[in-house]
Amino acid sequence: MINRSTEFKASRSSIDELMKNPQINVLWNTEIKEVSGENFVQKVVLYNKENGERKEMDTDGIFVYIGMEPNTSLFKDVLNISEYGYIITDNSMATNIPGVFAAGDIRDKEIRQISTAVGDGTIAGIMAERYISHK
Ligand SMILES: Cc1cc2nc3c(=O)[nH]c(=O)nc-3n(C[C@H](O)[C@H](O)[C@H](O)COP(=O)(O)OP(=O)(O)OC[C@H]3O[C@@H](n4cnc5c(N)ncnc54)[C@H](O)[C@@H]3O)c2cc1C
Structure with a gap:
């Protein structure tokens, strides 16, 4: 789970559930700068806003969920x-x-x-x- 800030804004119970799941690793203060792969997603480039570090991470897919934009x-x-x-x-x-x-x-x-x-x-x-x- 990649989070751009240092905290989650979800409900307390959802955060607790997420944090106690050993299969989920949270990367704080981090943005995805690039998505790459041949025919399907294979890698993302992560940027750590705190220390400016960039690193690649192998992945089979990404699910984007950032905020809401009402269709008005x-x-x-x-x-x-x-x-x-x-x-x-x-x-x-x-x-x-x-x-x-x-x-x-x-x-x-x-x-x-x-x-x-x-x-x-x-x-x-x-x-x-x-x-x-x-x-
Ligand atoms: C990830 C997530 C988890 C959630 N979990 C919960 C939960 O656990 N419990 C809970 O109570 N609520 C939850 N919610 C909130 C809940 O889903 C919404 O409050 C609820 O669906 C709102 O209903 P609505 O009819 O106003 O809007 P929507 O359900 O968004 O329905 C709007 C409909 O209008 C259609 N539409 C959009 N634009 C147009 C257009 N121009 N012309 C025609 N149709 C259009 C859309 O396709 C959609 O079908 C969650 C929401 C999200 C995103």
């Missing part, structure tokens, strides 16, 4: 979007355009979980139905 570019000129790209709504999931609702992870909010997405969806659905009924 389609709406950027019409809906209010937060500085991190999430759609801003009020508590009834209403956006700045009457009749347009946003629900789930795409919305600007604190907690992104299945349960909160389902709750958002329920509210948005009811509010949309009310909006149409009162039109």
